[in-house]
């Protein structure tokens with residue numbers, strides 16, 4: 001049983017790829033501007049699986065999606081980054097990255113591209129303040145890491161993922177300037193795609209979702225999709241292009257959002273867009289996977305390609321407010337399908353890797 005008075009906490013550490021151990025550390029002193037939280041819930045994301053199996057860059061600590069209760073407040077911290085008062089015991093969520101405000105992209109105000117975003121996350125766990133990843137009993141939030149109080153009506157299960165999927169697609173749809181009356185195509189009905197469907201719907205767009213898994217498309221309907229295109233039924237790009245032309249008076253969609261991680265989705269997305277459409281690339285984020293591409297079609301259609309990593313940190317606040325407003329409308333809590341204890345972390349990651357669970361969640365009491 002971990003309580004706020006405990007002086008030690010536990011961190012999951014990856015010693016070599018595919019091997020996890022746990023180590024105990026003294027709870028650190030908190031610097032001015034920082035806070036320490038007790039992790040209440042941390043979700044397993046695809047990128048954690050990628051780190052464990054060696055597909056993503058090696059990192060000793062894992063976990064970046066969590067909701068925690070404030071245990072220690074650093075000097076000068078009396079509010080979150082939206083000005084809401086914070087106290088010991090409050091539930092908060094933080095961006096999984098920090099912004100340095102000094103690097104080239106930060107100087108342009110493009111904080112999502114900060115060159116030092118993972119400066120804390122890549123630290124060795126035996127380096128203070130130890131708790132750099134969300135898979136542990138505690139998590140240290142640095143002064144350059146934005147954090148926000150979780151609205152009372154938003155359950156932990158929904159809040160824990162807000163800093164990843166929901167903030168990411170919210171930012172993506174805003175960057176593509178989605179407006180009321182637009183038609184938005186979401187390629188892929190995983191966690192990102194479901195969140196995107198809900199946000200696009202709330203903006204007032206008509207939402208079309210493409211996926212190849214029936215159960216995911218069923219979920220997409222619950223998350224606001226007006227039309228779902230099943231890739232088993234519409235089994236060629238040509239059939240899907242025709243289906244989308246039929247749904248858009250022969251024009252194509254205004255915005256397409258790629259959250260599949262599948263390279264050829266880019267080619268297909270450009271075919272689905274109207275002339276002058278906007279394409280948001282988020283899911284394809286592993287370098288080295290190449291495809292044949294038709295740049296002439298892209299130019300002729302004057303497609304604006306918007307590729308994104310991370311988000312401006314205040315989008316986490318928007319995401320939490322979005323959840324608070326729509327929590328009864330969309331089944332956010334149902335995105336998580338299995339809970340594990342911290343000791344069972346390896347199982348949680350392994351079962352996620354094998355797709356035995358869609359979204360695993362680590363619950364710490």
Ligand SMILES: [Zn+2]
Pocket residue numbers: 045046047064065164165
């Ligand atoms: Zn994530």
Ligand SMILES: [Zn+2]
Pocket residue numbers: 099100101102103104105106113114115116117
């Ligand atoms: Zn920076």
